[in-house]
Amino acid sequence: xxxxxxxxxxxxxxxxxxxxxxxxxxxxxxxxxxxxxxxxxxxxxxxxxxxxxxxxxxxxxxxxxxxxxxxxxxxxxxxxxxxxxxxxxxxxxxxxxxxxxxxxxxxxxxxxxxxxxxxxxxxxxxxxxxxxxxxxxxxxxxxxxxxxxxxxxxxxxxxxxxxxxxxxxxxxxxxxxxxxxxxxxxxxxxxxxxxxxxxxxxxxxxxxxxxxxxxxxxxxxxxxxxxxxxxxxxxxxxxxxxxxxxxxxxxxxxxxxxxxxxxxxxxxxxxxxxxxxxxxxxxxxxxxxxxxxxxxxxxxxxxxxxxxxxxxxxxxxxxxxxxxxxxxxxxxxxxxxxxxxxxxxxxxxxxxxxxxxxxxxxxxxxxxxxxxxxxxxxxxxxxxxxxxxxxxxxxxxxxxxxxxxxxxxxxxxxxxxxxxxxxxxxxxxxxxxxxxxxxxxxxxxxxxxxxxxxxxxxxxxxx
Amino acid sequence: xxxxxxxxxxxxxxxxxxxxxxxxxxxxxxxxxxxxxxxxxxxxxxxxxxxxxxxxxxxxxxxxxxxxxxxxxxxxxxxxxxxxxxxxxxxxxxxxxxxxxxxxxxxxxxxxxxxxxxxxxxxxxxxxxxxxxxxxxxxxxxxxxxxxxxxxxxxxxxxxxxxxxxxxxxxxxxxxxxxxxxxxxxxxxxxxxxxxxx
Numbered sequence: 001x002x003x004x005x006x007x008x009x010x011x012x013x014x015x016x017x018x019x020x021x022x023x024x025x026x027x028x029x030x031x032x033x034x035x036x037x038x039x040x041x042x043x044x045x046x047x048x049x050x051x052x053x054x055x056x057x058x059x060x061x062x063x064x065x066x067x068x069x070x071x072x073x074x075x076x077x078x079x080x081x082x083x084x085x086x087x088x089x090x091x092x093x094x095x096x097x098x099x100x101x102x103x104x105x106x107x108x109x110x111x112x113x114x115x116x117x118x119x120x121x122x123x124x125x126x127x128x129x130x131x132x133x134x135x136x137x138x139x140x141x142x143x144x145x146x147x148x149x150x151x152x153x154x155x156x157x158x159x160x161x162x163x164x165x166x167x168x169x170x171x172x173x174x175x176x177x178x179x180x181x182x183x184x185x186x187x188x189x190x191x192x193x194x195x196x197x198x199x200x201x202x203x204x205x206x207x208x209x210x211x212x213x214x215x216x217x218x219x220x221x222x223x224x225x226x227x228x229x230x231x232x233x234x235x236x237x238x239x240x241x242x243x244x245x246x247x248x249x250x251x252x253x254x255x256x257x258x259x260x261x262x263x264x265x266x267x268x269x270x271x272x273x274x275x276x277x278x279x280x281x282x283x284x285x286x287x288x289x290x291x292x293x294x295x296x297x298x299x300x301x302x303x304x305x306x307x308x309x310x311x312x313x314x315x316x317x318x319x320x321x322x323x324x325x326x327x328x329x330x331x332x333x334x335x336x337x338x339x340x341x342x343x344x345x346x347x348x349x350x351x352x353x354x355x356x357x358x359x360x361x362x363x364x365x366x367x368x369x370x371x372x373x374x375x376x377x378x379x380x381x382x383x384x385x386x387x388x389x390x391x392x393x394x395x396x397x398x399x400x401x402x403x404x405x406x407x408x409x410x411x412x413x414x415x416x417x418x419x420x421x422x423x424x425x426x427x428x429x430x431x432x433x434x435x436x437x438x439x440x441x442x443x444x445x446x447x448x449x450x451x452x453x454x455x456x457x458x459x460x461x462x463x
Numbered sequence: 464x465x466x467x468x469x470x471x472x473x474x475x476x477x478x479x480x481x482x483x484x485x486x487x488x489x490x491x492x493x494x495x496x497x498x499x500x501x502x503x504x505x506x507x508x509x510x511x512x513x514x515x516x517x518x519x520x521x522x523x524x525x526x527x528x529x530x531x532x533x534x535x536x537x538x539x540x541x542x543x544x545x546x547x548x549x550x551x552x553x554x555x556x557x558x559x560x561x562x563x564x565x566x567x568x569x570x571x572x573x574x575x576x577x578x579x580x581x582x583x584x585x586x587x588x589x590x591x592x593x594x595x596x597x598x599x600x601x602x603x604x605x606x607x608x609x610x611x612x613x614x615x616x617x618x619x620x621x622x623x624x625x626x627x628x629x630x631x632x633x634x635x636x637x638x639x640x641x642x643x644x645x646x647x648x649x650x651x652x653x654x655x656x657x658x659x660x661x
Contacts (some may be wrong), residue, residue, distance in 0.1 A: 028503035093501040
């Protein structure tokens with residue numbers, strides 16, 4: 001879009017991007033349906049894996065091993081790995097490019113198909129596995145080797161408390177896709193998330209490199225700052241649902257306020273969603289908050305890492321995207337619940353199919369929020385460091401504190417209905433602000449914010 | 464010495480812009496719009512990007528498969544122009560090698576025994592890696608013996624030596640005869656031209 005002028009947007013000049021044809025609509029609908037069916041099949045495979053292992057090993061062991069396998073390894077890791085490619089491919093779609101498509105599989109007849117860049121995944125893995133391992137001679141060797149594990153391990157743990165589906169019967173077993181149903185739910189999330197700071201900070205320190213140290217310092221300051229906001233934004237939700245357990249929170253979102261409004265977190269806490277999304281992106285160290293990486297100037301805390309150790313840092317970033325999308329879904333957007341008509345659908349489908357549909361709903365929502373997170377990354381330029389700190393401490397933190405106060409007051413005053421009313425009012429205000437009339441005329445403001453006159457500055461007068 | 468700062472002339476932000484959220488939503492709207500266009504639109508593979516039509520907004524060329532039409536005056540790789548009998552028109556005068564600023568042309572001259580012209584290149588080599596594609600050799604040539612109209616770029620090669628093209632590799636294209644060719648090949652021209660022969 002660099003050639004676009006202020007007067008005539010590029011689209012209008014070239015006449016492109018107008019009028020979707022019916023062939024494109026048919027093709028788009030077809031592939032969308034294929035994608036959704038694929039996601040459903042994937043969910044079925046996860047559930048069958050858990051059920052089969054429960055048959056094989058008994059309920060407790062089968063559930064433990066099966067859910068770790070299906071939820072953590074097959075869902076989070078595979079989606080995270082696919083997102084590494086999706087980030088490049090979707091970025092190319094946003095920027096009117098084609099993206100990576102040169103790695104091709106030697107399949108007869110299909111040799112000219114790039115499969116959406118999927119073979120690049122294999123190429124990347126092979127490349128990382130075969131790279132030379134380098135350790136800085138003056139670095140702290142043990143910590144240097146420990147840091148990637150510290151960055152990656154806690155991230156994997158995070159998803160354990162997220163419920164992907166309710167209890168539902170499948171293959172004669174009661175299946176539930178959630179690794180650990182712990183009472184402290186959200187506190188586990190915060191605890192594990194704050195360990196991830198250690199990994200990045202230690203990586204920056206142990207590398208004995210100026211750039212890595214800069215990145216590590218930025219990472220520690222930024223992540224610790226935004227953890228405060230991240231925690232406080234969710235306090236409002238804890239007040240509304242009266243629980244720390246994510247599955248109880250999800251169950252609470254199946255109900256309706258006033259009989260018609262789904263009791264989703266989004267309707268109670270619209271301000272918290274904004275603060276949470278910003279804080280989560282800062283916590284993930286992803287653009288526009290990617291100062292610790294700072295690709296163009298300092299390369300970041302992992303500058304000295306090579307091969308699969310660097311790969312661990314990279315994949316943990318994308319795994320975190322999946323996890324925060326999952327948490328976002330479970331806390332604010334109803335988890336595995338549909339907004340309306342669940343009771344009648346359950347009667348129609350029976351418990352098994354309904355459980356699978358709910359699992360599918362969760363996967364679709366999570367994939368959507370992964371997409372949103374990646375689109376945000378391709379939309380905004382990086383903040384300056386002081387802007388990051390200002391946003392965190394001066395805007396998001398007061399906002400989340402005020403949110404806690406307002407939510408608490410509303411709950412005390414009128415219970416859940418009052419909280420929903422306040423939330424709807426906030427939502428209406430936000431919508432009015434976002435889609436409202438164009439910005440206020442600037443001419444009236446120039447007197448107060450006029451740039452300093454550069455006719456005769458004091459510095460010139462002194463000379 | 465005092466550091467003088469340049470005045471930054473920026474339009475002051477309006478109240479809505481300073482709240483940032485509205486602009487965030489608008490920005491995501493723009494990128495999501497491009498995403499939808501490029502995801503669902505069928506790509507027009509026209510190599511002329513500006514003439515592409517349709518819902519898709521892609522502006523990239525898949526280079527080896529989609530090649531841009533080169534403009535008429537485009538200078539590509541060199542070729543040696545053959546004459547009617549298949550030998551190069553080149554008379555080994557060294558003008559191109561002399562004018563070449565990159566010194567990428569190497570010529571060894573030899574003498575014809577039984578022809579109307581004296582010299583021919585025994586070796587004529589161009590190092591396409593050194594060539595800066597200025598076209599001076601074409602301008603300097605008095606016999607229209609070297610041209611850069613192949614329309615090809617320097618090819619990708621696996622070693623540097625392979626980028627040096629010899630006379631046989633360079634000699635291609637249709638034969639050219641000019642009415643101003645004073646000496647016809649094979650037989651002496653009428654008049655005093657025969658005196659050039661040994």
